[in-house]
Amino acid sequence: MDMHPGVAPDTVTVLWCTTDGDERRKAHTLLVRTAADMLDVPLSELWLTHTDDGRPVLGGAGETLRVSVTHARGALAVALTGGSPVGVDVEVVRRLRAEAMARAWLAPVEAAWVAGLPEEDRSAAFLWLWTQKESVGKALGLGLRRGGMSRRVPLPEPWPPVEGAPPVLRPLPGDPETASAAAVVGGGRLVVGVARHGGTGSGPRPGAVHLRVHQVSPVAYS
Template sequence: MARAGVTVLWGPTAGDARTAAHTALLRGAALLTGEPADAFRLTYEPGGRPRLAGAAAPPHVSISHGRGVWAVALGTTGPVGVDVEAVRPVPALRMAGRWLDAAAADWLARVPPAARPAAFLWLWTQKEAIGKARGRGLRGGGLGRPVPVPERWPPTPARGGLPALRPLADDPGIFCAALLADSGRHVLALASAAPTTVELRGRFGPGGADPADLRRGRGQAPEGRPRHAR
């Protein structure tokens, strides 16, 4: 695996997404460092930010798991945040009026109705990722942060992974990006507290294993609010 500033691993799972994410994080650290996965241990800071314990552990990590999907980010250049959501029917305009700034809500209202759930989640996952990168979670660091809306919907696909991370207008120390993944079935967002290069790998690469297999040694939120996890 290339040593980018941030490596993002993600994929769907038929098993427990939380367990899959934790397993993927340990496996990702092993792939990055060449150390065995059992050389690392997942811990949490008092505020809830995840950490990997171990002499060679990447210094910055983030975890997300949702409805049958997981994502992890491992970084070397600064704090990171990752978030992933399965695209599904949501009351996008009602939720936008409650959780998004006026400019973003107005943009969403102009998106064709059938595309609004994905467009809302495209914005929401970035807020989640920003809160994680800032180390204060959604309410403490991401909910009030406006994120840039795309010039067109759906956004132009990025070749080879995430589009370039862009600084926030009101906080140039945080950089973020999002993409529609898996033929539009999922939305994946990343935020970083430093400008950096990103390597994106779904299921540990083409034909890769679900973390449920790796674990065996073979290589819902309150109504009106999306599910989220640190």
């Protein structure tokens, strides 16, 4: 499988894997090796640094890429693109007080959507929205400040999403220059959210930016 289509401004590549620990270091290793692969340069020609607010930045030959990194206990993901700022987030699906959390944190229309689902679906649905909001915050360089949790993201069509179906970046309600998507992966055990801000002139229309989400083996990055 060709997982690295090169540095394309209209493509966002997201790679994820499960792991048994040391998620932060492994995520950084995966990011740097993937960037070197995409750019077809030796590892020695690029390196990873961080801005003052903690955003990952590639230096050297990797400075043309926009990147994002995320890790949770037992899982990690990285996102790379040759275009505009990108964000990625991963969460392990677990039982949550999803309806109450949605009422407390999400926009009313999103909270109503979560509450309207069968109880067994609500935790994954909440995380489906949460990971996108985290990703949008990273792409905008704001984190969850300035009302990040109440910033609406597109609701899924349909629910539950079909695992393996290609996710599509869709514009945020009220912000056509920012688009997000999420995918349920790992047999329903993980949710990966991704977002991208700007870079298409008239906004990231559905399908205008190709989103590639792939699992990789953790062995190569340990």
